[in-house]
Amino acid sequence: MPVSDKTFTGMSSSSWIRQMFEAGAKLKSKLGSENVFDLSIGNPVAEPPREFKNELLNIAREPFAGMHRYMPNAGYLHTRQAVARDLSQEFALDFNADEIVMTCGAAxxxxxxxxxxLNPGEEVVVISPYFPEYLNYVDNYDGKVCFVASGNEFLPQADEIGRAINKNTRAVIINSPNNPTGVLYSGAVLRDLASALKEKSLKFGRQIYLISDEPYRRLIYDGLKYPPPLHYYDDTIITCSYSKDLSLPGERLGYLAVGPGIYDKKELIAGMIYNNRVLGFVNAPALMQNLVARLQSVSAPVLEYERKRNYLYARLVESGYEVIKPQGAFYMFPKTPLENDVAFIEKLMSFGVLAVPGSGFGCHGYMRLSYCVEDRCIEGALEGLIKAIKD
Ligand SMILES: Cc1ncc(COP(=O)(O)O)c(C=O)c1O
Structure with a gap:
């Protein structure tokens, strides 16, 4: 076998998102792409903001010497300073550039x-429904995933998470606004979670990190504000990205940030910089770092996504779907009218609609709809969704 056993196993249990992508390609060649309405992937169709294009032109017209060379593994100082300034303002905390590492996306x-x-065998708590790649990423470092189901309205249940934590637990991953549910975690939810983590860190005499995966932090609706997990728990590691708010997923730029009060900060950050290097990323893309340093204040297309959310949500509810109104990101997670979500997704495909079964996110009986697509696609998908629920 040309590939390792681990790679073979990973490839054979290919993700539902990937499977839908492949099924979609087949469906498009059968029905014609204009008759297929794909709500299966979180690849924003919005173009990057005008400011991005302007800065790209500026830098192309006036390149500076050395702008394509290697740099420190943490990234350019001026970019980290810009991110730290922006985070300080957003979170009303005092970040500095040394607490930021530029990375190849949130991934x-x-x-x-x-x-x-992570040491091999240590556990990471993942709350279902979850972004499925978390499982692969934990496995990459021989960690073990400990699944804890979310509760009401897909919110984390602090008491359940507390119960799941043991002496081998190293981290808990949260993601708000959430992929796949669109749910935003309130301050009260984060406070409860933080007290469970503090209690267990004390009990087991070691840091339990909260990894706060925040690529949708700037996509929040209804005038709501983002409650930063870092306000509630010092040992928080932020993973973030420009893929979604600036619509740059192909450019692979994101960052890691740790709070000013995190335990043993120097060694932790030195470890991250080392790993950015030895994982083979070396450093995040230079051109993009130079651009986003100038774009920290540019806002995401929130109103555009909010309009799409309002429309899709209203039409789904009036057609009889049960769904929690998302407060952020660009996903909805309705209940499938059939308990067997995979069977319902197949039914939807017969109407030319692609969605991802909840099973792919560790949550049967639901489906994920991504609405970061053109209105035409949402319209077409709704026709199929309405036919399917009537059927
Ligand atoms: C919750 C979540 N985390 C991380 C990522 C990875 O994002 P990036 O493109 O920045 O690597 C995604 C991408 O869809 C995501 O939804």
């Missing part, structure tokens, strides 16, 4: 963070 940040804190 790169998560891998660096997990490699830095």
């Amino acid at each position: 790169g940040a998560l891998n660096v963070a997990l490699k830095t804190v």
